[in-house]
Each structure stands twice: as C-alpha cells, then as structure tokens.
Amino acid sequence: MGLWKQCLFVLVLLITLIFVLFYNHKLLVQKSIQRKTVSNSAELAQVCNQIIKGETFLFNKSVLRTSDRVITCRQQLIQNHYITKTLSEEEVKFPLAYIIVIHKDFETFERLFRAVYMPQNVYCIHVDKKAGLEFYVEVKGFLNCFPNAFLASKMEYVVYPGISKIQAELNCMRDLVASEVQWKYMINTCGQDFPLKTNKEIIQHLKRFKGKNITPGVLSPEYMIWRTKYSHEEHVGPVEFFVNRTQTLKTLPPHNLTIYFGSAYVALTREFINFVLQDQQAIDLFQWSKDTYSPDEHFWVTLNRNPGIPNSLPNMRAFKIRH
Structure with missing residues (x-):
C-alpha cells in the first residue's frame, strides 16, 4: 500500500508540474505578443512621423514586426544589387516611364521594381486605396530611396474590371508628363508582372515600331x-x-x-498620352x-x-x- 501511495503522489506532482509549466509558457507568449504589438505601433507612428517630415528611410516587414533596426537606402541599393549607373548611351537617349499598379505583396513588387529599374527611367507607383496603412508606408519609405520613382499624386480604390483601373493609370500619366524626364514610351504593369527582357532589349524592341503605340x-x-x-x-x-x-x-x-x-x-508614346489627357x-x-x-x-x-x-x-x- 505504501508503494501505491508513493506512485500516486509522484503522478499528482508530475501533473501539477506540467500544468504550471504550460501556464507559465502561455503567459510568456501573451507578453511577447503584447510587446510586439506595442513595438509595431511605435514603429508605425515613427514611420508616419518621418513621412510627414519628408525624411528618407526604409523599413522592411521584419523591421516593422520584430526590431528597431533601420535599413538605409545605401544598404538597400547594395544588398539588392540595384543598377545605379546607366549601362549604355543607347539607353540614356531612350528613357522609359513605368506605371505600376499594386495592392499587396511588397516583396513581389520589390522584385519587379528591381528588375525594371534604371536610373535614367521614371516610375509612378499607384497603391490601391484598399491596401492597408502598413503596406502604403512600406512602399512610401522604399520609394524615398529612388529620386526617379514616386507615388501617384492621387490614389483610387481599384476595381480591376472597372473604370477605376484606367483612372489610376491616368492619375500616374498626369504625373509622368509633368516629370522632367523626357521619356519616349510609357509601359503599364501590375505588381504581379515580371520582365522577360533587359531594359536595353525592351527599348530596342520599342524602336522597331518607329514611334507608334503598341496596343495589341x-x-x-x-x-x-x-x-x-x-x-x-x-x-x-x-x-x-x-x-x-x-x-x-x-x-x-x-x-x-x-x-x-x-x-x-x-x-504608349508621350504624344498619345497627352492626347488621351486633353x-x-x-x-x-x-x-x-x-x-x-x-x-x-x-x-x-x-x-x-x-x-x-x-x-x-x-x-x-x-x-x-x-x-
């Protein structure tokens, strides 16, 4: 009987110990989530404040969620191997304008942007008004690193089978024709696109149309x-x-x-876009x-x-x- 009581006591002790450990772990997880939530709120407030002040900064998602580390523009350009100098005289004389309409997946957008980015081109990014504040802030901070890229001056709630898709692009077109860059063609894309050719190959193809619009x-x-x-x-x-x-x-x-x-x-050519707008x-x-x-x-x-x-x-x- 004494052995049976000892086994029962050990069993009760183990169950109690397991319960205490589980409860403590749950408390720690909740506190960790609370700390991250507070940290994210503070980070977001800091980012918004920097946007208002016009300061240049760059946050990525891991920064917004887990740390106070700031990635500088220089680090972004170097780490992701951005082309910062024109590669040929032909490309210098034939700058392009891009419209990119996006609503989600910052990493996918960043890959597209890096693939089409050239310092002689100009880029207008339209962020769907349905996208969350965090996404907008992330894109805004990212674009601050590129003097030839900017957000559209007016955003739309984009319904893709509706007229709002054209309106979003027209908003960017007005911004692009006001740009100092004397671009030859405007190319429109969405955030899930990706180029199959280099910038030089693209302009060589466009030149074959001898200044005509390409609208299949x-x-x-x-x-x-x-x-x-x-x-x-x-x-x-x-x-x-x-x-x-x-x-x-x-x-x-x-x-x-x-x-x-x-x-x-x-x-589309600049002349055609001016026609469309006027x-x-x-x-x-x-x-x-x-x-x-x-x-x-x-x-x-x-x-x-x-x-x-x-x-x-x-x-x-x-x-x-x-x-």
Whole structure:
C-alpha cells in the first residue's frame, strides 16, 4: 500500500508540474505578443512621423514586426544589387516611364521594381486605396530611396474590371508628363508582372515600331460584345469591390468610334498620352466607358486603332517591323 501511495503522489506532482509549466509558457507568449504589438505601433507612428517630415528611410516587414533596426537606402541599393549607373548611351537617349499598379505583396513588387529599374527611367507607383496603412508606408519609405520613382499624386480604390483601373493609370500619366524626364514610351504593369527582357532589349524592341503605340487587339469578338452592349455598375466597398452587369443597353460609342478589344497592358508614346489627357474624343470615350466591363481592355486599343490620333496604328496587321 505504501508503494501505491508513493506512485500516486509522484503522478499528482508530475501533473501539477506540467500544468504550471504550460501556464507559465502561455503567459510568456501573451507578453511577447503584447510587446510586439506595442513595438509595431511605435514603429508605425515613427514611420508616419518621418513621412510627414519628408525624411528618407526604409523599413522592411521584419523591421516593422520584430526590431528597431533601420535599413538605409545605401544598404538597400547594395544588398539588392540595384543598377545605379546607366549601362549604355543607347539607353540614356531612350528613357522609359513605368506605371505600376499594386495592392499587396511588397516583396513581389520589390522584385519587379528591381528588375525594371534604371536610373535614367521614371516610375509612378499607384497603391490601391484598399491596401492597408502598413503596406502604403512600406512602399512610401522604399520609394524615398529612388529620386526617379514616386507615388501617384492621387490614389483610387481599384476595381480591376472597372473604370477605376484606367483612372489610376491616368492619375500616374498626369504625373509622368509633368516629370522632367523626357521619356519616349510609357509601359503599364501590375505588381504581379515580371520582365522577360533587359531594359536595353525592351527599348530596342520599342524602336522597331518607329514611334507608334503598341496596343495589341482585334475587332470586338461576338462573345465579348456584352461588355460594351450593356451598362455595368462598379461597386466600391466598404467590404466588397466588384462590377455588376445590368439589363440596360448602352448608347453607341461617341464620335462614331469603332470599338476594339485587346490587352490592358500597352506601350504608349508621350504624344498619345497627352492626347488621351486633353482631347475631347478620348475624354468622351472615357466617360462612355465608365459603365462598361473591363474598359482597360478596349479603351487604349480603340483609340490607337482609329485614324487621326497621334502615333496610332489603324491597320496594325499591315504594319511590319523592320529589323
């Protein structure tokens, strides 16, 4: 009986010890989370204060979450092997402008930016207003390290099948035409894109079009006519962002324009962009397109395929690239 009591006592002692250890561990985890939360709040407040003061800084996600370590711009450029000097005279004489529309995944955006970055180019970054404050602050701090890159002066809540996608790009276009960089072509991208060619290879390809816009597309296929035949409504927040089709028929396109469908990602000349921002034909087409579905897939190509518009290609199939 004495041995049985001793075993029972040891068992009770072990159970008690395990419970105490588990409880202490839980307390330590909770305190650690609280400390990190307070640290993150302090870091975020510090970053916002630096933005307001116009100071140059750079935080990455690990810094915001776990430490007070600051990565300087110089460290960022060196560690990630950014090109900081022009590589050829040809590239110097043919600067490009980029529009990058993003809403998430800072690391993916940073890889894209590093791949297309050249000191002679200029970059406008549009951060979707749906993105969180932390993401915006991270992008803002990152861009402070590059004198030829900046955030769009006006941000939009972007619904990708809606007109807000074009509006976001138009906001960047206004900023880019005001830039001191005399860029030759504007290329639009999103945060999940990645280039397959070098900057030099890209400009050599663009040169073959001899100052013409590049907007791949075709006449409206039968199965896509509904996009511009019926009126659509763009719903913006607070929880859901989507485009809904109605049964209301749209009016004919303005100025007797023929609608084409094609890629939303294009390469446009400065003259064409000035036309888009100022000419009544483009302004009216934009207004008409506001209640269409995915208007960025017809807006650029429609303008570029209609004659009388700067650097347009009304008959792109007949246009041959000479090497």
